[in-house]
Amino acid sequence: MRLALGRFDALAERAVVGRSFYRAIAWPLLAVVLALGLTALLILFAGKNPLLAYAALVRGAVGSWDRVGVGLNKATPYVLTGVGVALCFRARVINIGGEGQIALGGLAATWIALMFPQAPPVVLPLLALMAGALAGAGWAALAAGIRLRRGVHEVLVTLLLNFVGVLIVSEALQGTLGEPGSGFPQSPLLPGAAWLPHLLPGSDLHVGILIAVMVVVAGHALLWRTPFGFRLRVLGASVPAAAYAGISEPRTVLSVMSLAGALAGLAGGVEVLGVHYRLIDGFSHGFGFNAVAIALLGALNPIAVLPAGLFFGFLETGALAMQRAVGVPTPLVSVIQGLTMIFILSAMGLSARRPKA
Amino acid sequence: MLRMQGISKSYGAVHANRAIDLDVAAGRIVGLLGENGSGKTTLMNILFGMVVPDAGTITFKGLGLAGHSPREAIAAGIGMIHQHFMLVPAMTVTENVMLGWEATGRWLRPAAVAARVRSASSAYGLGLDPDARIEMLPLGAQQRVEIVKAVLRGAELLVLDEPTSSLSPPEIAGLLGVLRRLREEGRSVIFISHKLGEVLEICDEVVVLRDGEVAGRAAVAGIGRRELAHMMVGRDVGAPIDRVAHVAGAERLVVADLAVRDAAGIERLSGVSFSVRAGEVLALVGVDGNGQAELAGVIAGVDLPTHGSVFVDGADVTAGGVTARRAAGLAHVPADRGTTGLVAEMTIAENLALRAFDDPPLRRGPWLDADAMDKLARERIAEFAIRTSGPETAARTLSGGNQQKIVLARELGGRPTVLVAEQPTRGLDPGATRFVIDQVLALRAAGGAILYISTELEEALLVADRIGVMYKGRLVGLMPREDVDLSRLGLMMAGALEEHPDAAALYGVRAP
Numbered sequence: 013m014r015l016a017l018g019r020f021d022a023l024a025e026r027a028v029v030g031r032s033f034y035r036a037i038a039w040p041l042l043a044v045v046l047a048l049g050l051t052a053l054l055i056l057f058a059g060k061n062p063l064l065a066y067a068a069l070v071r072g073a074v075g076s077w078d079r080v081g082v083g084l085n086k087a088t089p090y091v092l093t094g095v096g097v098a099l100c101f102r103a104r105v106i107n108i109g110g111e112g113q114i115a116l117g118g119l120a121a122t123w124i125a126l127m128f129p130q131a132p133p134v135v136l137p138l139l140a141l142m143a144g145a146l147a148g149a150g151w152a153a154l155a156a157g158i159r160l161r162r163g164v165h166e167v168l169v170t171l172l173l174n175f176v177g178v179l180i181v182s183e184a185l186q187g188t189l190g191e192p193g194s195g196f197p198q199s200p201l202l203p204g205a206a207w208l209p210h211l212l213p214g215s216d217l218h219v220g221i222l223i224a225v226m227v228v229v230a231g232h233a234l235l236w237r238t239p240f241g242f243r244l245r246v247l248g249a250s251v252p253a254a255a256y257a258g259i260s261e262p263r264t265v266l267s268v269m270s271l272a273g274a275l276a277g278l279a280g281g282v283e284v285l286g287v288h289y290r291l292i293d294g295f296s297h298g299f300g301f302n303a304v305a306i307a308l309l310g311a312l313n314p315i316a317v318l319p320a321g322l323f324f325g326f327l328e329t330g331a332l333a334m335q336r337a338v339g340v341p342t343p344l345v346s347v348i349q350g351l352t353m354i355f356i357l358s359a360m361g362l363s364a365r366r367p368k369a
Numbered sequence: 370m371l372r373m374q375g376i377s378k379s380y381g382a383v384h385a386n387r388a389i390d391l392d393v394a395a396g397r398i399v400g401l402l403g404e405n406g407s408g409k410t411t412l413m414n415i416l417f418g419m420v421v422p423d424a425g426t427i428t429f430k431g432l433g434l435a436g437h438s439p440r441e442a443i444a445a446g447i448g449m450i451h452q453h454f455m456l457v458p459a460m461t462v463t464e465n466v467m468l469g470w471e472a473t474g475r476w477l478r479p480a481a482v483a484a485r486v487r488s489a490s491s492a493y494g495l496g497l498d499p500d501a502r503i504e505m506l507p508l509g510a511q512q513r514v515e516i517v518k519a520v521l522r523g524a525e526l527l528v529l530d531e532p533t534s535s536l537s538p539p540e541i542a543g544l545l546g547v548l549r550r551l552r553e554e555g556r557s558v559i560f561i562s563h564k565l566g567e568v569l570e571i572c573d574e575v576v577v578l579r580d581g582e583v584a585g586r587a588a589v590a591g592i593g594r595r596e597l598a599h600m601m602v603g604r605d606v607g608a609p610i611d612r613v614a615h616v617a618g619a620e621r622l623v624v625a626d627l628a629v630r631d632a633a634g635i636e637r638l639s640g641v642s643f644s645v646r647a648g649e650v651l652a653l654v655g656v657d658g659n660g661q662a663e664l665a666g667v668i669a670g671v672d673l674p675t676h677g678s679v680f681v682d683g684a685d686v687t688a689g690g691v692t693a694r695r696a697a698g699l700a701h702v703p704a705d706r707g708t709t710g711l712v713a714e715m716t717i718a719e720n721l722a723l724r725a726f727d728d729p730p731l732r733r734g735p736w737l738d739a740d741a742m743d744k745l746a747r748e749r750i751a752e753f754a755i756r757t758s759g760p761e762t763a764a765r766t767l768s769g770g771n772q773q774k775i776v777l778a779r780e781l782g783g784r785p786t787v788l789v790a791e792q793p794t795r796g797l798d799p800g801a802t803r804f805v806i807d808q809v810l811a812l813r814a815a816g817g818a819i820l821y822i823s824t825e826l827e828e829a830l831l832v833a834d835r836i837g838v839m840y841k842g843r844l845v846g847l848m849p850r851e852d853v854d855l856s857r858l859g860l861m862m863a864g865a866l867e868e869h870p871d872a873a874a875l876y877g878v879r880a881p
Contacts, residue, residue, distance in 0.1 A: 237736050239727045245715065246723065252709040255671050256701070257723045258691030 040309050040316070043355035044323065051348045055340055065338045072333020073326035079333075081217030085287055087325025088220035089114065089279035093303035094310065094317040095231040096272030101312050102235060103244040103268050104251075109155055109170025110276045110300025112177025113148040117277025118284040119181050120147035122189065122199050122291040125206035125284075133205045140206055141281040148277015149270040151177055156269035160262045166269075174300060185293050197293035208286035218286035224318070227275060231314030244268055276300070305353050324349065370395040370557050371416075371526055376425035378411055384581045385411040386422070391576060393526065398548060398558040400568040400589070402601055403578035404770070404798025409561055412578070413528055417449050418442045430525070448519025452531045454511050458504035462486060462497055466518050489517050493550050494543075508658075509540035516547060520556075527551065528559045533567055534795075537656040538826065538859035545571045563798070565594045566827065577601055602800035613814055617834065618647030621818035622668070622699075622787045627677035629663045629842075637663040638842040641677070645787070645818040650809065652821040652833030653844075655862050660842035661822045662704060665791045668820065669701040670694040681787055695724060698786035702776055702793045704822075706769075710776040713765035717757055718746035720764045721779050749778040770801030777808055788812055788819045794828060806832055826858065840864045 052062035074080050093110045100107040121144035128136060155173050159166040184190075185197040208218040235241040243264050247254040254261060279299070284291055306324055310316035331345035371393040378386040386408045393399050403409045414420040416427065418437040427434040429445055437445070456465050463483045483499035490497040495513040503511060512532060519527055529548075533541045548558055548571055562568050568575055569589055576586045577600040585600040622645040629638040638660045645651045655661055666672040668679055670691040678687045681697035694701075703709040711720050722731050722742050730741045746760035755774045757767060764772060773793065780788065790809060794802040809819055809832055823829045829836060836853055838846035838861040846861045860866040 237739075239732055239735075239737060242719070242722075242726050242737060246712055249712045249714050250708050252703075252705070253712045253723070256669075256691070256703055256709050257726075258670075258695065 039359040040311060040320065040352075040356060043309075043352050043359060046355045047348050047351035050351055051344060054344070054347065058340065060338050060340050065334050065340045068337035069327070069330035069334040071330075072337075073330030075333070077212065078215050079329060081212065081215040083322070083326040083329040084217055084221045085325075086329050087321045088224045088286070089283050089299055090302055090306050090324050091221075091224040091318055091321035092227055092279035092282065093272075093276045093299060094306035094321050095227050095314045096275035097303050097307040098310060098312040098314055098317050099231060099235060099244060100268050100272045101307060102248045103264060104248040105156075105265050105268055106165075106167045107152065107155070107170050107269055107272050108167060108300060108304055109152060109173050109177075109273070110303040111296050111298070112170070112174035112300070113151045113273045113276035114280035114283070114296040114299050115174075115177045115181045116151045117144035117148040117280025118291055118295060119184055119189075119280075120144045120277065121281035121284050122202065123184075125202045126189070126199065129203040129205070131205060133209075136203070136206045137208055137285055140285055141278055144281025144284075145274040145278040148280060149274035152269040152273020152276070153266060155273075156266045160265060178294070178296065181291065181296075182293050185291065189291065191290075199291040202285065202289050206285055207289055208282065216287075218282075220282040220286045223278070223282065224321070227278075228314050228318045231317075235314060240264075240267070276303070302349070305349065308356060309352065370430060372428040373412070373416065374426050374428075376412060376415055376422050376427075378415060378420060378422045386415070386425075387581045389425070389578070389581075389583055393557045393559060395525075395557055396552055396555045397573045398552055398560055398571055400572035400575035401559055401561045401578065402563070402565075402568060402575055402597065403584075404563075404601060404768075404801070407578040407601075407798075408581040409578055410530075411581075413449070413530065413559070413561065416442070416528070417447060443522055443524070446523055446525040447528070448522060448524025448526070449528045450512065450515045450519060450530065450532065452534065454508075454515055456503045456511055456514060459502065461500050461502055462506075462514050462517075463499040465503060465514060466499075466521060470518075470522060485521055486517055489520055493517075493520070493547050495547065507540075508535045508656075509537070509543065512536070512544065513547070520551070524556070526557045526559065528561070530561045531563070532560070533562065533564060534824070535657045537862045539863045539865075540656075541567065563796070564825075565597050565799075568597070569594060598799040602798050612810055612832075615648055615814075617649035618816060620644040621647050621682055622820060623680040624664075624668060625678045625680070627664065627667055627674050627679070629660075629667055629672065630675045631663075636842060638667070638674075641842075641844050643837060643844065643847060645820055647786075647816045647818055648813055649834045650813050650819040650821050650832050651835045651837060652823055652829035653837045653839055654823055654826055654829045654858070655839035657824050659839045661839050662791070663842070664839070665701070665704070665789050665820075665822055669699065669703075669789050671701075691724075698783075700780035700783065700785035700788045702773075702780055702788070702790040704791035704795065706772050706776055711764045711772055714763060716761050717750070717755070717764055717767075717775060718742045718760035720775050721746050721749050721760075721782075723779065725779075725783070749775075749782050752782065753778040769796050770798060770804070773797060773801060773805065777805065781808055781812060784815070785812070785817060788817055789822070790819065791822045792824065793821075794823075794825070802828070826855070838862055 052066070055062040055065050072079060073083050093114060097107055097110060121140040124140040124143040125136060128139070131139065151173065155166060155169040158164050158169045182197060185199060189199050191198055191200040208220060211217045211219055235244065243259045246257055246259055247261060247264050251261065280296060283295060288295060302324055306317055306320040309320035327345050327348060331342040334340050335342050371391070373389065373391040376386050376389045389408070389412060391412070401409050411420060415422045418439045418441060421436065429447065432445070434442070434445065457468065463479050463486055466486055467477060467479065467482050486497060486499040489495070495517060497510065497513055497517060503514065506514070532544060536544060551558060560568065560572055572589050574586065574588050575592070575597065577584045577597065579601060625642050627638055627641040628636065631637050641664060643651065653661060663672070667674040670686070670689065670693065674687065678685055680686065681694065681699050684697055686693045686697050707713060712723065722745065725731055726737060731738055731745065743760055749755070750757060750760065753774045755778065756771050764775060788809070793805045797805065809821065813819055821829065821832055830850060830853065833850050835847065835849050836858070837844050838858060840861065841864060857866060
């Protein structure tokens with residue numbers, strides 16, 4: 013989905029303010045409700061029954077343990093990447109490079125898994141995920157470096173590096189990492205030892221969601237309970253105050269970008285090792301931008317990123333069922349996501365314009 | 370000429386204006402006094418049509434004004450000169466005067482406007498060149514451009530918001546002369562200010578606002594400075610400053626040959642050397658923008674000097690940044706508490722921890738210690754009498770005086786050895802100003818060395834043991850307070866006189 017980039021700064025500014033849990037959650041909830049309501053009208057205009065459509069969507073999303081597992085798998089990379097983006101936005105660093113960071117994370121994880129097929133089952137996925145996180149961190153650090161050394165705005169740098177990152181993956185799949193004779197740009201199947209273990213036997217649900225929950229808790233603690241989080245919040249609120257407090261802007265920007273890149277890279281690794289079991293061209297498509305939307309929907313609170321990510325994940329898995337059952341096309345889910353974001357942006361704009369005493 | 374009656378305006382539970390009456394007769398200069406948040410700005414915004422009042426009527430030259438826009442206010446003959454000038458820096462004086470002014474008809478006629486600027490300039494003694502670009506003009510001249518703009522648009526009532534805050538003493542004298550000439554013509558002026566001295570000098574009458582209400586009004590002829598201050602804050606702040614005479618001790622802050630170039634390579638500070646001893650206040654005066662901010666920045670470690678060194682208690686901290694200076698006991702009250710000294714969105718507790726959050730006891734292992742932060746905040750709130758509902762209140766909700774108390778509590782609470790205070794009383798009412806000065810003098814008595822940067826001569830003379838003058842990035846004068854000659858000081862601030870301080874001989878500054 014596309015977002016108005018120009019509003020990011022203003023949004024980050026608004027979001028830095030809200031600490032109260034209820035205040036943080038009221039606007040996003042309202043936005044979601046309004047978006048669902050408006051979409052219901054669209055479904056009605058298309059001649060379908062919106063209630064049936066939504067019922068099918070909910071059934072498709074959470075109708076069985078199997079579906080829940082698929083939804084959780086879908087949400088995992090969103091949550092992982094969203095937490096990193098939220099931390100960046102807190103420091104007023106507008107990182108929209110999630111897609112490229114995810115792509116390179118997946119590439120690195122694939123490479124490690126294919127390099128050491130003989131490694132034992134627990135060690136290999138750990139190594140591969142670490143490699144993915146490192147690659148993502150490196151890619152984000154490169155963007156941070158260009159911003160800090162050359163003064164190019166990070167929105168531009170991270171956006172453009174997305175294309176480069178995705179193309180590097182394509183290039184690798186056309187060359188050494190590609191599966192010979194498959195006719196499709198993808199890697200060979202990864203060795204079974206590299207696959208992420210499943211949580212429930214017989215379902216697709218893998219351990220990724222546990223990692224995501226741990227990251228959410230760690231992100232919350234980092235933001236509110238550590239000196240590093242304090243630095244992020246001061247820097248995001250006022251650059252001169254940060255300088256006055258002895259907080260190094262370059263060091264903080266580099267750290268938070270690398271951290272967000274590592275989480276995105278981890279998400280890429282989880283996606284490859286837990287869902288596809290191979291690297292597929294374009295597997296990260298749209299993930300980075302959805303993560304930005306989720307971070308904003310979560311009002312830049314790592315804890316709230318979890319429900320926001322789950323919402324997006326279940327919405328997407330439910331959409332297929334909705335199409336099958338009622339004939340409402342899946343792109344309608346993008347409409348819901350887009351409307352939600354528009355309402356959130358509007359709500360923030362409105363609350364910013366309220367007169368102050 | 371102007372009659373505002375029963376003006377009320379509230380935002381939620383806050384009464385910004387409550388039943389305010391304001392009368393301005395033709396040919397009178399009325400001073401509008403009041404601390405920040407007392408309702409002056411709201412009242413003037415209502416007059417200018419930028420805010421709609423809840424109740425009350427405005428009559429201007431016999432005509433009612435209600436629901437009017439700023440454009441209509443200008444057309445009626447009200448001119449507003451804001452503290453921050455509304456000029457386009459890259460355009461000339463004439464172009465700025467023409468901007469948004471349709472009196473020249475369908476076609477722009479720069480030559481005709483320039484002629485009118487020239488004649489107004491000579492009539493009021495403004496000394497403006499119509500073809501000069503705004504960005505090349507000093508602030509005093511830019512202000513005169515604003516005055517010309519208003520006068521040519523036919524303003525019969527001029528509202529000046531804090532007009533002297535960035536002017537040098539000779540420029541202030543010039544401005545007051547211009548205002549007198551406008552008064553002679555029968556025009557009226559509303560003069561908004563904190564500075565009691567100027568108000569008493571130029572105004573015919575004063576109206577004092579406090580908490581959105583009129584706290585008092587008086588003819589200037591019959592009132593003194595102390596009564597005015599009392600009206601503004603509602604209590605007596607005129608008690609004599611307790612300033613113990615004593616001999617200064619060892620040098621605690623030494624700066625040697627400091628120079629700073631900005632990003633464009635322009636020298637903002639050059640060859641500044643001085644020292645401040647224990648138990649001494651050195652006040653640096655000068656018009657805003659003559660290198661004081663750069664000097665404070667490099668001493669406090671926010672910026673690095675391009676040349677020179679800073680020593681605190683004999684230790685070279687030049688390259689160490691903010692952290693090294695804090696470790697050496699240097700405290701810093703920055704000029705802009707809104708964006709630098711405080712983080713408005715964060716809580717009082719977080720703001721009190723702003724510079725010490727990474728040191729024990731506020732940091733315990735890898736974690737911030739919320740309990741320690743809370744404990745520190747409660748101690749400081751009590752010690753510095755910060756009026757707030759608690760440590761978790763957002764700093765932005767406090768008044769200017771209480772915000773500055775947070776900054777002072779943070780910086781002075783740690784018993785610093787050296788204090789760099791940049792305009793610590795800017796925008797504060799007399800009560801809060803007095804609090805700041807008392808705190809600074811308490812640190813002086815305790816053996817601290819204080820560098821006090823101010824644009825207020827009067828205040829500098831009150832706190833200082835020595836006075837230094839900054840002009841165009843250099844220290845152009847340095848003298849003990851007893852030797853100060855006010856007119857000479859004014860000339861130095863305007864750059865017309867330079868006394869190379871024979872620092873080595875007089876004050877024993879060594880080149881370390």
